[in-house]
Amino acid sequence: MSTLSTQPYKGTRDYYPADKRVQNYIFATWRKVVERHGYEEYAAPMLEPLELYTAKSGQELASEQTYTFTDRGDRVVAIRPEMTPSISRMVAARRQELGYPARLYSIANFMRYERPQRGREREFWQLNTDIFGVEGVHAESEIIGLAYDVVKAFGASDDMFVLRVNNRKLINYMMSQYLGLDAVQSHLMVKLFDRKNKIPAETFRDQAIDILGEEYSGEGVRKIAKLIAAKSMADLPEELKQSDAVVEVQELFTLLKSAGVQNAVFDITLMRGLDYYTGTVFEVFDTHPDNNRSMFGGGRYDGLVGLFGVEAVPTVGMAPGATMFQHFLESHKLLPVLSSTTDVCIVVPSQEGLEGALNFSRKLREEGVNVEVDITGRKIDKQIKSVLKKNVPFMIFVGNEEIKDELYVLKDIASDTEERLSFERVVSKVRARRGAQQDDEFAFFE
Amino acid sequence: MSTLSTQPYKGTRDYYPADKRVQNYIFATWRKVVERHGYEEYAAPMLEPLELYTAKSGQELASEQTYTFTDRGDRVVAIRPEMTPSISRMVAARRQELGYPARLYSIANFMRYERPQRGREREFWQLNTDIFGVEGVHAESEIIGLAYDVVKAFGASDDMFVLRVNNRKLINYMMSQYLGLDAVQSHLMVKLFDRKNKIPAETFRDQAIDILGEEYSGEGVRKIAKLIAAKSMADLPEELKQSDAVVEVQELFTLLKSAGVQNAVFDITLMRGLDYYTGTVFEVFDTHPDNNRSMFGGGRYDGLVGLFGVEAVPTVGMAPGATMFQHFLESHKLLPVLSSTTDVCIVVPSQEGLEGALNFSRKLREEGVNVEVDITGRKIDKQIKSVLKKNVPFMIFVGNEEIKDELYVLKDIASDTEERLSFERVVSKVRARRGAQQDDEFAFFE
Numbered sequence: 001m002s003t004l005s006t007q008p009y010k011g012t013r014d015y016y017p018a019d020k021r022v023q024n025y026i027f028a029t030w031r032k033v034v035e036r037h038g039y040e041e042y043a044a045p046m047l048e049p050l051e052l053y054t055a056k057s058g059q060e061l062a063s064e065q066t067y068t069f070t071d072r073g074d075r076v077v078a079i080r081p082e083m084t085p086s087i088s089r090m091v092a093a094r095r096q097e098l099g100y101p102a103r104l105y106s107i108a109n110f111m112r113y114e115r116p117q118r119g120r121e122r123e124f125w126q127l128n129t130d131i132f133g134v135e136g137v138h139a140e141s142e143i144i145g146l147a148y149d150v151v152k153a154f155g156a157s158d159d160m161f162v163l164r165v166n167n168r169k170l171i172n173y174m175m176s177q178y179l180g181l182d183a184v185q186s187h188l189m190v191k192l193f194d195r196k197n198k199i200p201a202e203t204f205r206d207q208a209i210d211i212l213g214e215e216y217s218g219e220g221v222r223k224i225a226k227l228i229a230a231k232s233m234a235d236l237p238e239e240l241k242q243s244d245a246v247v248e249v250q251e252l253f254t255l256l257k258s259a260g261v262q263n264a265v266f267d268i269t270l271m272r273g274l275d276y277y278t279g280t281v282f283e284v285f286d287t288h289p290d291n292n293r294s295m296f297g298g299g300r301y302d303g304l305v306g307l308f309g310v311e312a313v314p315t316v317g318m319a320p321g322a323t324m325f326q327h328f329l330e331s332h333k334l335l336p337v338l339s340s341t342t343d344v345c346i347v348v349p350s351q352e353g354l355e356g357a358l359n360f361s362r363k364l365r366e367e368g369v370n371v372e373v374d375i376t377g378r379k380i381d382k383q384i385k386s387v388l389k390k391n392v393p394f395m396i397f398v399g400n401e402e403i404k405d406e407l408y409v410l411k412d413i414a415s416d417t418e419e420r421l422s423f424e425r426v427v428s429k430v431r432a433r434r435g436a437q438q439d440d441e442f443a444f445f446e
Numbered sequence: 447m448s449t450l451s452t453q454p455y456k457g458t459r460d461y462y463p464a465d466k467r468v469q470n471y472i473f474a475t476w477r478k479v480v481e482r483h484g485y486e487e488y489a490a491p492m493l494e495p496l497e498l499y500t501a502k503s504g505q506e507l508a509s510e511q512t513y514t515f516t517d518r519g520d521r522v523v524a525i526r527p528e529m530t531p532s533i534s535r536m537v538a539a540r541r542q543e544l545g546y547p548a549r550l551y552s553i554a555n556f557m558r559y560e561r562p563q564r565g566r567e568r569e570f571w572q573l574n575t576d577i578f579g580v581e582g583v584h585a586e587s588e589i590i591g592l593a594y595d596v597v598k599a600f601g602a603s604d605d606m607f608v609l610r611v612n613n614r615k616l617i618n619y620m621m622s623q624y625l626g627l628d629a630v631q632s633h634l635m636v637k638l639f640d641r642k643n644k645i646p647a648e649t650f651r652d653q654a655i656d657i658l659g660e661e662y663s664g665e666g667v668r669k670i671a672k673l674i675a676a677k678s679m680a681d682l683p684e685e686l687k688q689s690d691a692v693v694e695v696q697e698l699f700t701l702l703k704s705a706g707v708q709n710a711v712f713d714i715t716l717m718r719g720l721d722y723y724t725g726t727v728f729e730v731f732d733t734h735p736d737n738n739r740s741m742f743g744g745g746r747y748d749g750l751v752g753l754f755g756v757e758a759v760p761t762v763g764m765a766p767g768a769t770m771f772q773h774f775l776e777s778h779k780l781l782p783v784l785s786s787t788t789d790v791c792i793v794v795p796s797q798e799g800l801e802g803a804l805n806f807s808r809k810l811r812e813e814g815v816n817v818e819v820d821i822t823g824r825k826i827d828k829q830i831k832s833v834l835k836k837n838v839p840f841m842i843f844v845g846n847e848e849i850k851d852e853l854y855v856l857k858d859i860a861s862d863t864e865e866r867l868s869f870e871r872v873v874s875k876v877r878a879r880r881g882a883q884q885d886d887e888f889a890f891f892e
Contacts, residue, residue: 003753003754003755004495004497004498004501004535004753004754004755005495005535005754006535006536006538006539006754006755006756007539008490008491008494008535009491009493009494009495009521009523010519010521012491012492012493013491014488014489014490014491014536014539015488015489015490016488016536016540017486017487017488017550019488020486020487020488020489021487023489024487035787035788035816036811036814036815036816036817037811037816037817037818038788038791038816038817038818038819039788039818040463040466040786040787040788040836041463041466041467041470041787042460042461042462042463042465042466043460043461043466043469044454044460044461045454045455045458045459045460045569046458046492046525046555046557046569047455047458047513047525047557047569048454048455049450049451049455051450052450055450067493067515067517069513069515070515071513071559072559073456075455075456077455079492079493079525089450089451089452089454090452090460090462092452093452093453093460094462097835098835099831099832099833099834099835099836100822100832101818101820101821101822101832103788103818104463109492111492111493113517113518123491123492123493133822134821134822135822136821136823138800138821139821142821258801259804259808260808307449307450308449308450308451308452309449309450309452310452340486341481341486341487342481342484342485342486342549345484354584355704358705362705362706365482365483368482369482370481370482370483370484371482371483371484372483372484372485372547372549373484374547375547375580375582375584375585375588376546376547376579376580376581377582385545386545386546386547387545388545389543389544389545390486390545
């Protein structure tokens with residue numbers, strides 16, 4: 001038999017403890033924020049019938065990016081590429097039993113068949129938060145406020161990111177009334193705008209002309225240029241201000257201001273790729289020059305629950321990804337130093353002392369200390385070398401002599417200092433260190 | 447377009463908040479126990495190359511139970527049916543960089559193509575804990591001790607479960623030396639013993655005779671009957687006691703006793719289905735008459751890391767499943783009453799008071815209270831009805847009058863009592879309730 005590869009599957013990551021600590025820090029911070037806002041956790045299966053995505057997610061996602069296959073019972077299934085269709089299905093299944101507004105969140109993994117690149121992985125982890133059952137802009141204000149709080153909870157300042165907001169109703173009005181496009185042209189133009197920041201300006205212009213049609217392209221291109229130049233609602237062309245959606249956008253910005261969201265701006269060119277949005281859409285952009293990109297987004301999608309044969313349920317949601325967040329935190333130097341969940345490694349100087357060291361570790365555990373013992377029987381220098389690889393705050397030497405004297409050498413690894421301490425003092429030192437680390441990690445949140 | 451189904455994919459579960467609370471309680475308890483023992487978390491991809499499983503997991507798992515398909519790049523991949531091959535791959539990839547003993551755990555979802563039945567789901571969640579780099583029985587003692595602690599942490603008493611222990615080396619000796627079987631017969635006999643408790647005694651006997659071969663079956667069946675009758679090491683046939691593995695088993699039981707594990711027993715008929723075990727194997731059995739079955743197991747597998755072209759790393763691990771644990775806890779009435787992570791729902795008597803209610807909720811959040819506001823603008827009785835569906839401990843009424851008087855009606859939903867309280871008193875009441883619930887959930891652990 002040939003040797004197996006140690007590489008993870010293309011576009012996926014192995015999370016060793018040091019990587020998992022970062023992910024867990026992101027998950028824990030997300031969790032704290034959304035639970036503080038009254039969202040409760042749910043989970044859905046990793047497989048769904050493919051038709052769940054072809055129905056509304058959009059052509060590209062369903063047919064080009066989804067991991068799909070036929071199971072042994074001839075069902076065509078997909079590994080979930082996103083959560084929205086699954087949670088819509090779940091809400092539809094218990095439409096009567098749920099209490100509204102239903103505020104629900106999940107943290108889960110997804111797969112998309114993409115060319116792997118920075119920030120784009122085939123397997124990725126997302127927070128999904130949705131509020132079900134609210135028609136008015138208070139729901140949009142809440143979700144955008146939550147997006148703001150989620151970023152701020154990591155210690156970000158308002159200049160590190162910007163929230164761009166638009167409205168699909170306004171976009172539809174713009175496409176049909178202002179640019180005079182038919183349904184097919186509108187759909188293509190939305191997709192083109194959605195790619196605007198990823199393609200050269202010239203390509204954008206050429207493709208816009210293709211969509212507009214030759215004879216109309218001159219006026220159309222001028223009108224589009226006006227849109228792109230608009231930096232606020234006030235700059236919008238007068239014809240567009242006739243749309244009812246303008247009032248909705250204005251109301252939303254008033255609510256965001258009173259909720260303390262300082263860095264939300266209106267952006268008529270923001271589209272969001274997915275087909276199911278029906279009202280407000282928004283995206284959070286990292287403003288760091290090295291990482292100037294969309295971090296995540298969301299919006300209102302009132303039509304999904306109704307696809308399951310029940311009365312529609314108005315919904316607003318968003319879905320930040322963990323890797324995007326990690327890049328944001330790294331770019332802005334917001335990631336704290338994270339050490340192991342283990343507090344102490346016990347080094348055992350001689351094998352005869354192992355029984356005593358194991359008993360000592362049990363006593364520490366009873367006091368709430370996370371502790372491991374070197375049970376390999378190796379030489380002490382090898383044991384110490386191993387401990388130093390683990391990013392654990394403390395090491396402690398427990399041999400027969402220490403147990404007889406009831407005094408133990410506790411080494412603080414970061415400061416490279418040692419003390420001979422009683423059992424009680426060991427426990428209080430370790431507890432103090434853990435408390436300080438937790439305060440540090442969540443310093444910006446409280 | 448036809449209506450989409452609201453059913454989850456066959457053999458998988460939707461976890462609504464009430465279901466997810468139970469799962470989270472199980473996950474949190476697992477996490478607490480294994481981190482207390484110095485295990486640190488990792489994660490691996492949900493897809494792996496199929497060959498990772500054909501190599502060693504065993505024929506049935508790899509070819510009959512795995513969700514496998516060919517990806518768009520012509521790779522034959524599988525949704526992971528278990529974690530052991532992935533973590534072995536990860537350890538092999540960083541064999542030099544890791545500190546030993548490497549104590550690693552993960553909580554992840556897996557898929558197997560099985561006929562769904564109680565306790566067997568196509569998608570299931572498991573804790574995986576493994577210790578890498580320890581040759582001696584101290585590693586087995588630690589993992590079996592961890593299995594014991596993991597069950598005890600939920601408040602189980604020693605009579606609710608039993609740990610059955612055997613050793614693959616002893617099994618191999620028994621198959622070749624005691625029963626005189628060749629390699630093929632041995633393999634079949636191990637699989638047959640593994641099914642022993644799931645098939646009628648007569649079927650077991652008939653299939654044993656098939657494997658033994660006609661002329662030898664009389665003596666073989668008598669020898670097997672002796673094995674099944676053995677209730678301890680002492681009862682074993684004398685020929686078997688010649689095996690070196692007997693000493694190993696005895697040492698292990700001595701260590702388990704000094705670690706306080708009271709309910710471990712030797713069972714020569716215990717095999718474990720997977721092919722990769724090389725030494726000690728064990729299973730935890732629920733003793734409840736309604737749920738008398740194997741809950742989970744583990745053992746030593748020293749050969750897996752070496753399959754990746756690096757020097758072998760001795761390993762012992764185990765993998766409890768969340769649904770099995772849930773059935774165990776339900777059978778023994780050990781599951782606590784779990785309420786929402788949300789502490790308070792704010793009911794808004796009139797729409798004009800909404801702004802004030804939102805401000806009030808922000809103040810509560812700053813004090814660490816998890817709170818949601820009804821922003822639907824519905825009539826008060828509908829709002830109350832919704833709150834009662836959510837299993838949240840408190841409801842609070844915030845209108846303009848309450849804000850003016852700075853006194854708020856806090857309703858304790860379980861006891862159906864109301865009090866008019868200041869903001870500070872609301873905060874302290876809510877905090878006290880949450881502290882009490884947490885103490886209750888982890889009462890048996892500390």
